Amino acid sequence: MADIVIIGDGPAGMNAAAVVHAHGHRPILITESRQAGGQGYRRPSPGLELDMPSLMGSEAGKYLALHARFEAIRSAIDYRQNTLVWNIENRTLHLLRDGVASTQSFDALILATGAMDRIAPVPGWTLPGVFTLGGAQVALKDQGCFIGRRVAFVGSSPLLALAAQQYRKLGADVVVIADTTPLLDKVAALPSLANSPRTLLRGLAYLGGAWRAGVPVLNGVTALAIEGDDHVIAITLKDSGNRDRRFACDAVALGYGLKPETQLAELAGATLVYDETFRLWLPRTDAYGRAGPGLYLAGDGAAIGGADAAEASGALAAHAALADLGFAEPGATMLGLRRRVGRLRAFQQGLARAFAWPVAQIGALADSVTLCRCENVSVGDVRRAMDQELGPVEINRVKAMTRCGMGRCQGRVCGPSLQEIVAGHAGIAGAAAGRLRVQAPVKPIALAAADAIS
C-alpha cells in the first residue's frame, strides 16, 4: 500500500486526510501542533472555557463541521501530532518528535503547511506590546487572553476588522483600525471581489460593527509609528487628509496579510515564482495543486486563499494524489473543487489589491528603523552595505554582508521587507532582488535531537 503523507492539520490538511480516508486509504498526517485546526480553525487549549461558536461568528458552522468530520476519522488514520518536519530530501521526510529524530518516506506528499503573518516594519515595531495581527488572534483563541486592554489594529488586512471585532466582543477596547491602503484603491478592487459576495459582505459587516461602536476606522494612513520607551504607549500616523493623529494604547496588532510557509515545498523541489500582486515568491502548482512528481500543495501554504480555499484545495490535492496513484478516477468532484479553489483564490488576488502590501511606505522607511529583529539590523545598515564599492544588490548577498535574515527566524519575518528595501534602493523590480534561499532545518532543532539516531 502506498504511503500518502500529509503535512499540516489545518483545514487543508484535515480535509485532505478525510478525502484519502474516504477512498479507503490510511493517510499519515504529520503536524507540529498539538491541536487539530491549524490557524483559522484553531481550537482553544484544553480546559479553556471559550465560546468558540460565538467567537467564530458566521464561520462557526464550518468550524464545527470540519472538526466533527475530522474527529470521526481521527483514530482511523496515522495521526502524528507534535512532530516537526525539519527537512525533506530525496523523497524522505526528516522528523523530530519530543526531541527524537526519525525519517518517513512517501509515495505522495501533500504539503498543507499554512501561512504566517506578513509584517512591514514601522518605527517602534519591536517594542513590547506590539504583536502580529495573527498573534493577537492566537492569544485570544488559543489562550483566551488579550494582547492588551486598549488595542490598535494597524496595517492592511481584511483580518484587522475581524480581529478587532473578536477583541471587542470579549470586552477589549479597540482604539483604532488604521489601514495603509487608500479607500480609492479599495473601491477600485471591488469588482474583483464581487465574485464572492458572501465573503465581501462579511468583511463589510465587521467594519460596520466597528463604525457603530464608534471605533475610528481610517484608510490610507501613512507615517505610521509606534511610541513608547519600554512598552507601547501610543501609535501616531497621518490620516488620509494628511492630519497628524495619535492614539493612546497599550498594545498594537500589526499585520499586512499572510505569507505562505513555503520552506518545505522548496526543499521538496517545488519551483518558486514571484507574484507581482502579492509581491511574494509562491510555489508553482497546476490547478490541482501538483508541484512536482508526487508532490502536492494545498491551503494557504500554496497560495493565500483563506480557510474555505484551504478546505477545498486540501480535498482537491488529495483527489489529484489518489488519481495519480491510480486509486481513483478523476471525476466531477475534482472539477468542481478545482473551480471553487480557482474562484476563492481569484478573490484573494482582489483582496491583495484592496489590502495592499505598502511598498512605497517600506521604501520610505528611515535608516534608523529596525529591519531584522533577530540580528538587530537596521534599514540603514542594509542601504549602507549596498552603497559600498562592490556592494551587493542580490538579497542573499545583502544577507551575507549585513546578517539581515540570518538569525533564528531565518528571514521568515524580515524577508519580504528586505526584498522591498533592496529592490527600492537598487531601483530594480522586486523579483530582480532575488529570493532568500531556504536551507534545513525549517525551524531550529536542538543538538540533542540527534542523540536518538544511529
Add this chain to the structure above:
Amino acid sequence: MSRLTVDVAIIGGGLIGAWSAYFLARRDKRVVIIEKGVVGAQSSGTNFGNLRLQGRFPGQYPLSLRSQALWEQLEDLIGDRCEFEQTGHLYLSFDQKEREKIEAYAAVSETYGLTIDHLEPSDLRRRWPWLSERVVAATFSARDATANPRLVTPAVARAAKGLGVTVIEHCRVTEIGSGGGAFTVKTDTGTEIDCGQVINAAGAWALAIAEQFGETAPLFPAGPPQFVTEPYPYFIEPSIQAVDGSVIFRQIPRGNIILAGYPRTAADPVANRAPVPAAKTLSAMQSLAKVVPALANCHVIRVWSGIEGYLPDMVPVIGPSRTTPGLFHAFGFCGHGFQIGPGVGLCLSEMIVDGETATPLEPFSIARFENPVETDEKFRREFDSEPAPDRSAS
C-alpha cells in the same frame, strides 16, 4: 563589446584572485579581475573561516606562516578587520592513537617555530572546563585565528579596486587565446581582455581553463557539511577540532556556534549546488554535543556547504603552467585555501613581477599530475567514497 588592455588578467574573484590583484596592483601592475558571479560568493564566502596553523601539510608551513603574518596585518593592508580574531586552535584526541597523531602534528609545527601547548586532561579542565571529559590530550596553538569569510573577499577586492584594479562581475571567461607571449581573454559578455599574464584562480571551475592549455589535474568538487546554531552566551574562544575530523567548531562573539562536519559531500559546480545531507547534519550535531555536552539544548538554525576543488593528495596547485609561459594556476585548495589565500596572492605577484618567490612552492606544481599521484589518507577518510575526478565542470 568592450576591449581592455592590462598587464595581468585574473580569472576568478575569490579570495585567491582578490589577493593576487591586490599585491600586483601594489607593484604597479594594471590588473583586471573577471568573475562569473559576484566577488567572494563561492568557497571564499561560504567557508568556515578557520586560519589554522596546526596540522598542516609540512611542505606548506613556509607559505602558511607567511600568510598568517599577512592576516595579522589585515587592517593595515585593507583598512578592515573583517572580524579577524586570534583566539587559537585546539586539537583534541580521544584515544592513544589520536594522541600520537596530534603530538606528531605538534612536532612538525614546532620545527617551524610555532608555540604549541601540550595539554593533559587536568589542564583542559582548568582552561576549558566545559569540554568533554573523554578528551585524553590536546594541543593548543595561540597563533591560529579566524575571520569572517563573508566579509573578507569583498573587502580585499574593494582595497584592490582602490589601488586601481578593474573588477568585472557577472562575466564568465569562456576562452583564452594565446600567442607571441600575449593572451586574449574572451568572455560571455563579449568583453575581451588583452594581457601579458593570466592567473587561473577559478576555484572548483579551474580545470576548464587549465585544459585549454593542455594541462589537467584530478580536481573533485566537494564541500564539508556545515551548520550554525542560534546565538548562545559567548564562552568558546578557540576554534576546536577533533583530530578524527568529526567536528571542527568555533563560536563567534555574536554567540553563534559554527560547525564544519564530515565526510565531505560532492558538490555540483554546474548547477551551483552544494547539498548538505540530513544524516550528516545529525551526526555532526551528535558529535558536537559529545565534545561540549553543555550545548545539548542549543538549536541549529541553518546548514550549508560550498563548492571547493579537492585534489587526491590534499594539496593545491600553485605556480606557473608547464605548457604556457605567462599562465599561472592557483586552484584545488582542498578545504584550506582561506588561511593561505593572502600568501598565495603575494607569491603569485612576486612570480609575475620578480620572476620568482622566496617561498618554496615546488610541492604545489601542476607537474605532479603528469604521473600517478598517491591518494592522501585524509582524502580517503574524509570523503563518502573515493571521489572520481570531475570533468563536467564548466
